[in-house]
Amino acid sequence: MSPQPHEKRQTLAHRLLEVRLQGRAAVLKGHHNTNYVLRIGLPLAVVLGVMPFxxxxxxxxxxxxEVVPRIWRSEVDVLAVVCRHLREVPRGFAVQGDRSLHRYRRGIVLSEQNPHGPVDENMLREFAAFFVRTAKVPVKELPAPPRDWPVDGESAKFLHWLIEFTERRVHLPNRERFGDLFDQVGIPADAMAAFKERHLSLVSRRFVLLHTDVHRANVVVRRKGITVIDWELAIYGDPLHDLATHIVRMGYSPTERRQMVDLWERAMQAADLGPLTAGLHDDLDTYVDFEYAQSVYPDVMRAALGLPTEAGDEHFRVAAERVWSAMDRARGPLELKSVKDVDQIMEALRKWHSMDAVSAETTVV
Known part of the structure; x- marks a missing residue:
């Protein structure tokens, strides 16, 4: 079967981009992608049907x-819908394979402008308005969710799907390499199963489009407001999950969290989306607890994988402090009686690091 026209365009775009990358391009690295910022020339602009330069x-x-669910294969397909309703979001273009090209949104990234500090009320209002606009995106226009996806409004089953994903796709597949480390830093072997048993029911809320990764590095601040970028982790589900991931990843103070929740609730009600706020306070706490509970796995693995081959005391201490912070945040959600101290975690990381290095050498041979 001969390639379709759109496949030919993608292949040609990929070749032109590879040539372009041999010149100058700013490199931005994230958890999931390496991003190259560049100006496109006339040939590529013609292929894509956009303005050149x-x-x-x-x-x-x-x-x-893999530590987070991705229910839609193509971010570009999601953006095709999102950009019709959130005009500030930059368009995406499929290139070859899983690579993609996105319009670069000018402005200041919030993580550069304000990496850790307090967020003022105007910014919180911007976030609340964004969540309203996202919730209004017509679900019928979105790509179909996976076959095992919970039925619209089954909020408890949605949470349980997330819990089971963490167990089946994050915890268990990584036990061979990280299992001893998980055990030694104090993650209970049945952490996810026990969490699920403690949260068997939630109030039913209509499912909407969720971004699920609204944090400072994904927010571009402009004169006319904010633009939330990077939609690769978007899913379809309970709106409180989006609010919870936002609260956790922004690192809000207790006062900011209360403000954000209040503004979110009022914005939803003012937009005739009041039913989405049903059971808000109790169920939001559940989703926030889940974020802290599930994050122990990626935080431990990232800390361990971030250690250099010739790691010294300071490397182990920084990694151990990162793990300790994750475990301390999960103390309540996982009902931990105690959390190991930094020195104990350092020792666990040293042991893992030495064994993993031996394993890597054996694999190479």
């Missing part, structure tokens, strides 16, 4: 441990 972001996925 404007800046684009070329996204190349990193080979990383």
């Amino acid at each position: 404007v800046r684009f972001k070329y996204r190349v996925p990193l080979k990383t441990v």
Whole structure:
């Protein structure tokens, strides 16, 4: 079967981009992708049907441990819908394979402008308005969810799907390499099963489009407001999950969290989306607890994988402090009686690091 026209365009775009990358391109690395920011020339602009010499972001996925669900294969397909309703979001273009090209949104990234500090009320209002706009995207226009996806409104089953994903796709597949480390830093072997048993029911809320990764590095601040970028982790589900991931990943203070929740609730009600706020406070706490509970796995693995081959005391201490923080945040959600101290975690990381190095050498041979 001969290639379809769109496949030919993607192949040609890929070749032109590879040539373009041999010149100058700013490199931005994230958890999931390496992003190359570059101006596209006339030939590529003709292939894509866009204005030439404007800046684009070329996204190349990193080979990383899977820690978050991706229910839609193509971010570009999701963006095709999102951009019709959230005009500020930059368009995406499929290139070859899993690579994609995105219009570069000018502005200041919030993580550069304000990496850790307090967020003022105007910014919180911007976030609340964004969640309303996202919730209004027509679900019928989105790609179909997986076959095992919970039925619209089955909020408890949606949460349980997330819990089971963490167990089946994050915890268990990584036990061979990280299992001893998980045990030694104090993650209970039945952490996810026990969490699920403690949260068997939630209030039913209509499912909507969720971004699920609204944090400072994904927010571009402009004069006319904010633009939320990077929609690769978008899913379809309970709106409280989106609010919870936002609260956790923004690192809000307790006061900011209360403000954000209040503004979100009022914005939803003002937009005739009041039913989405049903059971808000109790169920939001559940989703926040889940975020802290599930994050112990990726945080431990990232800390361990971030250790250099010739790691010294300071490397182990920084990694151990990162793991300790994750375990401390999960103390309540996982009902941990105690959390190991930094020195104990350092020792566990040293042991894992020495054994993993031996394993890697054996694999290479």
